[in-house]
Amino acid sequence: MRYVSTRGEVAELHFDDVLLAGLAPDGGLYLPAAWPALPPLDELRGRPYAEVATAVMWPFVEGTIGRDDFEWIVEESYATFDTDEVCPVVPLGATASAAPLWLLELFRGPTLAFKDVALQLVGRLFDHVLAERGSRVCILGATSGDTGSAAIDACADRACVDVFVLFPDGRVSEVQRRQMTTVDAANVHAVAVEGTFDDCQDLVKAAFGDVGFRDEVHLSAVNSINWARVMAQIVYYVTSHLAVAPDGGPVSFVVPTGNFGNILAGWAAKRMGLPVERLVVASNRNDVLTRFFTTGTMELQEVLPTTSPSMDIQVSSNLERLLFETLDRDGATVAELMGRFRADGSVSVSTDVLDSLRDEFDCGRIDDETAAEVIRRVHARDGMLIDPHTAVGVAVAESSEGDPSVPVVALATAHPAKFPDAVEAATGIRPPLPDHLADLFDRPERIGHAPAELRAVQDLMRAVLRAR
Numbered sequence: 001m002r003y004v005s006t007r008g009e010v011a012e013l014h015f016d017d018v019l020l021a022g023l024a025p026d027g028g029l030y031l032p033a034a035w036p037a038l039p040p041l042d043e044l045r046g047r048p049y050a051e052v053a054t055a056v057m058w059p060f061v062e063g064t065i066g067r068d069d070f071e072w073i074v075e076e077s078y079a080t081f082d083t084d085e086v087c088p089v090v091p092l093g094a095t096a097s098a099a100p101l102w103l104l105e106l107f108r109g110p111t112l113a114f115k116d117v118a119l120q121l122v123g124r125l126f127d128h129v130l131a132e133r134g135s136r137v138c139i140l141g142a143t144s145g146d147t148g149s150a151a152i153d154a155c156a157d158r159a160c161v162d163v164f165v166l167f168p169d170g171r172v173s174e175v176q177r178r179q180m181t182t183v184d185a186a187n188v189h190a191v192a193v194e195g196t197f198d199d200c201q202d203l204v205k206a207a208f209g210d211v212g213f214r215d216e217v218h219l220s221a222v223n224s225i226n227w228a229r230v231m232a233q234i235v236y237y238v239t240s241h242l243a244v245a246p247d248g249g250p251v252s253f254v255v256p257t258g259n260f261g262n263i264l265a266g267w268a269a270k271r272m273g274l275p276v277e278r279l280v281v282a283s284n285r286n287d288v289l290t291r292f293f294t295t296g297t298m299e300l301q302e303v304l305p306t307t308s309p310s311m312d313i314q315v316s317s318n319l320e321r322l323l324f325e326t327l328d329r330d331g332a333t334v335a336e337l338m339g340r341f342r343a344d345g346s347v348s349v350s351t352d353v354l355d356s357l358r359d360e361f362d363c364g365r366i367d368d369e370t371a372a373e374v375i376r377r378v379h380a381r382d383g384m385l386i387d388p389h390t391a392v393g394v395a396v397a398e399s400s401e402g403d404p405s406v407p408v409v410a411l412a413t414a415h416p417a418k419f420p421d422a423v424e425a426a427t428g429i430r431p432p433l434p435d436h437l438a439d440l441f442d443r444p445e446r447i448g449h450a451p452a453e454l455r456a457v458q459d460l461m462r463a464v465l466r467a468r
């Protein structure tokens with residue numbers, strides 16, 4: 001498989017180069033040159049998650065990684081989850097139109113959020129490709145919580161990777177900080193920055209912008225625009241479909257959305273032949289996407305803090321991939337739209353484009369009070385605790401009015417214990433950490449500290465790398 005950029009200006013690449021590159025040099029995002037077909041669903045039914053995963057992803061990596069290597073990498077990635085099913089589905093009542101409603105649990109990985117599904121694989125793929133090339137990289141990222149711990153866990157003890165994660169000192173929850181600072185591996189480095197999350201992001205951008213430094217330490221990234229992350233997320237749309245529609249009929253999916261990476265994977269699964277009825281974007285009060293899918297205009301706004309912080313975003317980068325496809329892969333027009341968005345803070349698509357997006361996508365917006373109400377109600381009715389991100393999706397799913405014969409799957413993107421304060425406020429119950437993290441508060445922490453200055457962060461990174 002070869003890959004093209006959504007801005008159409010660069011040569012096609014193979015999977016291994018796309019994996020290591022992340023962003024394309026023309027500022028675009030990589031997509032496969034053609035969509036492969038899924039294997040027949042009946043051939044996948046009843047097989048373990050890792051086998052389905054290998055079968056679904058193989059066409060994307062074929063030609064750059066050997067089949068045996070890929071099989072064991074996938075196997076090992078999903079052995080880190082706390083259940084053999086990896087991403088189980090559980091029944092959750094019915095929607096407003098009496099369609100069966102299911103919850104897809106994506107939080108059974110090591111750091112309790114759905115980012116593990118992709119990053120456990122991506123960390124191992126990085127290591128494999130780098131080992132074959134005899135090179136190493138230094139992964140640098142900024143986090144407001146979830147991504148940092150998932151990236152650290154995925155890269156811990158990988159031979160060819162060092163990982164530095166910058167987080168705002170005092171501004172992440174104690175669970176989130178400890179998940180980053182207590183990992184016992186010499187190649188992971190959590191750095192508390194005296195500043196905000198935005199300061200951390202600016203430092204990362206500045207470090208990548210310093211070409212001399214970038215080449216000196218071989219900087220790389222595993223952020224949510226990396227194609228391999230989207231690829232890994234396609235798999236659970238397939239496995240959950242197999243579970244809730246044994247007859248192979250259509251299924252709808254409701255996805256708590258931030259950067260649009262998760263739901264884009266659902267769209268890709270549909271492109272590959274999965275019978276998908278509706279894809280529903282669920283937003284919190286940061287509703288840039290629901291406004292876009294309603295009006296065709298995307299507009300920058302101030303980010304409002306909510307109880308579902310991993311969806312508090314302003315720009316959904318992965319939307320560019322959907323636009324590229326909807327515009328018949330016209331990279332020049334995508335580049336023009338993105339340029340206008342950057343310059344004006346607002347951009348509109350034509351009625352034709354909006355109509356074709358709305359043929360496949362619905363959207364809904366939920367405020368914190370409604371999310372809390374859903375957490376309370378689901379607990380009272382089913383005895384189940386759900387996290388505030390999941391609650392946004394469940395609220396939108398419950399109110400959906402689709403065909404009652406089409407099952408609806410709501411994606412559960414985080415474990416309730418990852419956001420204990422919001423869950424406790426809604427239910428009075430503080431969700432306990434799962435066994436593998438039960439001693440999190442007793443483990444020793446290892447933290448680097450830096451002021452929000454590029455030179456200081458670079459000096460810290462150089463010193464750490466020299467000592468290794």
Ligand SMILES: *Cc1c(COP(=O)(O)O)cnc(C)c1O
Pocket residue numbers: 113114115146147224256257258259260261262263310311389413414
């Ligand atoms: C990252 C994240 C999201 C948003 O996913 P996107 O792929 O960015 O749309 C939703 N919920 C949780 C818990 C997350 O960590």
